[in-house]
Amino acid sequence: MLDVVLAKISIWAIPVLFCVFLVLGWARRVPVYETFIQGAAEGFQIAVRIIPYLVAMFVAIKVFRVSGAMDMLARLCAPVLSILGAPPEVLPLALMRPLSGSSALGIATELIKTYGPDSFLGRLASVMQGTTDTTFFVLTVYFGSVGIKKYRHALALGLIADLTGLLLSIFLCNLIFK
Amino acid sequence: MLDLIWLVLLLGGILAGALTGKIELVTGTLFSGANEGVKVCLDLIGLMTLWLGMLEIAKQAGLITLIARWMRPLTRVLFPGVPPEHPALGAIIMNISANILGLGNAATPFGLKAMEELQKINPDPGKASDAMCTFLALNTSCLTLIPATIIGVRVAAGSSNPTEVVAPTIIATGFSMVIVVLIDIFWRTLLRPWYRRFKKC
Incomplete structure (x- = not known):
């Protein structure tokens, strides 16, 4: 039982987290696409x-x-x-x-x-x-x-x-x- | 310390290779090891880019600061040198949470973000700060709820009860996390001041 719940968490966590970030950003009037690009630019370096x-x-x-x-x-x-x-x-x-x-x-x-x-x-x-x-x-x-x-x-x-x-x-x- | 470990690994390896007649293998490994190091970094690029973009949205939306505020009672004890509501604290909490849930590929970008933020308030940029040491201690000793990889290996090997190792893993990682945090606090608050005074005498 417990391990089924835990396995579900590890599958769902990331998509849910992305939704939370996006919805919250949108609700707070953050320009989401622009902000994404701006943050992502550091990844390579x-x-x-x-x-x-x-x-x-x-x-x-x-x-x-x-x-x-x-x-x-x-x-x-x-x-x-x-x-x-x-x-x-x-x-x-x-x-x-x-x-x-x-x-x-x-x-x-x-x-x-x-x-x-x-x-x-x-x-x-x-x-x-x-x-x-x-x-x-x-x-x-x-x-x-x-x-x-x-x-x-x-x-x-x-x-x-x-x-x-x-x-x-x-x-x-x-x-x-x- | 790191100098010594690196020297022992390399010189010990080359010496052992000479003694066991595997020197040819050692030569090949020197180059394949270098390639492998670069490959791991290349694999990180996509992951880092995606997560850092997402994290920037969360930061601009005020989510990171909010998380830092919720965990204030805990972070005040663990990271006395980091100002409250500093973005580093939000990133640290997200890294630890990802580790606990076994989300390895999300944990690294959060962790590197945390290091970047901690470096901004590091008084001596060439050396690890106390907050960094505490953070990495938490990270490497971290409580694990889902040892997903090893459960997969056990399933593949035909185990009759692949998840029976979850309970001991949770207990062992929980304990070692608590022990390491206590040692870190003990070192920072009691042992180190005493040691420094002793050295001055």
Whole structure:
């Protein structure tokens, strides 16, 4: 029931939001078309401004993964994870998640397919994927768009969020699914 | 900090590639990674243009200011450095709402708009302001009601109950959001002033 309602929200939200903006603008006598063009003009510059930041990040992350450095790091961290109650197979996912959304999703999909979506591993991988965020990608894009190179405590906060999400997903999955 | 992470990723990757005999693959990846970065930006152009146009209408109609006014009790605590009814607050609230509902492609344009507005009141434009750090902490730890992508993957893999992971996801993201906000406030109000005084001595 709940998931049907939630799915409906995600389909309807954007068209409804557009209607609200347009009707409200029209009612307030905003020249809607002109205003749209004026706001939209910035879109290109903002997207292009991010390019150097994203190239720097993507190159580093992809090289780290393809070269096998990621697997070495995963093997080093595996004992810590098994103490917490997570199978070592999910470690590449945990390490990849803050760095790259598409790679992490690839790893999660592979785990779910290999071990089955209703296995403990499949469920844990699903929850981990939903709980943590691609912190580096978000910081790179957001700070890059305004040209900021010094992130101060934003990076630490983002990584704490990922770590908390990771530990909580392991804990909750052990509690609910075992 | 970022310097160090970037160096470790790149040098560690190249070194590991040399050790495992994958150096050829590393060379190829250097260039394909660069292309991929540009491709992500190109994909963003259409999305950003559409949403920024729509957002401008909402702003001119006074909707963004109105939303900022409604959420004033919350934003006063989270963003003490941002003036009330500043357009940044409206954009931040819309970004977080989009994130909670799992509307990823709407969240990014709202978020970039928020960053642009925050940058206008940033006393040191080369460095992240406190408000930016708080905003990004909220953004990356954000409560997720609908982990739509992963539910799709589970359906495709033939799960008997694809949405059973929704409850733990909501609980875990809710908790981590609260924890990160508390750590941020604790750092800003207590720990940092103490740390600065300590450094001066």
